[in-house]
């Protein structure tokens with residue numbers, strides 16, 4: 001038993017558990033272990049803590065659980081799948097559900113993004129997309145294109161590809177030089193757009209940074225430009241009006257692939273299946289994860305345009321492996337079953353449409369917090385919003401206090417630095433939005 005064991009011993013639901021061995025991700029471990037926030041159950045819009053407190057989920061777990069928690073259909077699908085076929089090598093062998101799920105995902109994606117490569121997380125999806133981009137250019141005889149363009153304040157997961165693309169300094173600063181040949185456009189977080197709901201009027205010209213890189217490095221050296229349509233983890237940076245369209249034009253003019261990282265935006269968060277559709281811009285590759293299984297199983301995917309896919313296929317000798325990439329758990333039967341059950345729920349319950357309908361009410365409610373002195377900015381689109389609070393001395397300190405207090409007051413959400421990110425499950429009703437905003441108001445007033 002570890003040193004932190006006693007912290008839990010007094011609690012009713014969790015006893016005799018050492019907290020020492022588990023090294024928690026993206027968590028101040030020592031602080032957590034001195035005051036653990038343990039969750040023991042979830043259903044619908046709510047979690048329950050080991051202290052018996054009911055906690056409303058204001059961030060869909062971590063942007064995953066659009067259909068709410070404890071969905072029996074998904075649990076049954078996974079259980080049945082594991083009883084029938086628990087595992088099959090994904091290389092050279094197949095099972096039906098991976099093909100079914102790919103076809104169902106392709107029904108949702110825009111344009112000809114109809115070739116789906118399964119992975120286990122958003123980070124793996126990003127690294128996979130980088131490899132697809134490199135392989136595509138090699139296949140069309142432009143192997144010199146191996147630079148990537150990303151953006152300040154971007155989050156693309158934590159593998160080395162994604163960290164190289166990353167524009168959040170804490171995720172890079174301890175990990176050396178990362179991959180060579182990655183350059184960053186400026187972010188679009190502009191003071192001029194403060195408190196603007198939806199797309200800001202200012203900043204479309206920041207897309208011209210991509211032209212500057214073309215002029216500086218030569219288009220013939222650039223493989224792809226990666227952006228989150230709405231930069232999520234950095235605090236819901238909604239793109240300025242016209243910005244994504246301009247990126248598309250510059251990519252087209254220069255043979256650069258445009259990649260949308262839709263790990264947070266995908267599966268209804270912006271009112272359509274993907275943000276690409278909400279903003280009317282179709283990328284060449286799209287990464288997704290989280291909502292694909294409602295968070296019930298680890299899974300991610302890359303949707304690839306038929307043109308890119310067919311170019312890679314066509315360049316390989318007949319009978320040869322076309323793309324030397326994949327994971328032991330790519331298209332694992334259990335997440336595929338979860339994904340199919342999840343997409344059934346999204347369709348049957350019209351959850352993307354439901355989110356679109358609730359969005360104005362949700363954003364009005366968030367904007368009602370504008371009068372609080374501690375609120376420095378509000379941003380939002382669809383069922384995704386952010387509240388910046390004024391820093392109190394050390395950046396991030398107040399945000400951390402806020403998320404702790406919110407949890408104690410019965411609300412779960414994610415903070416990044418001094419920004420709280422709100423993304424309720426799409427099953428939310430107006431009364432749930434009221435509960436969330438009421439708790440936010442009361443808690444914000446105390447920090």
Ligand SMILES: Cc1ncc(COP(=O)(O)O)c(C=O)c1O
Nearest residue numbers: 121122123155156157261263264
């Ligand atoms: C845009 C984006 N890309 C990639 C990732 C990484 O996903 P994962 O944590 O599943 O590796 C995230 C996670 O939040 C994300 O928001």
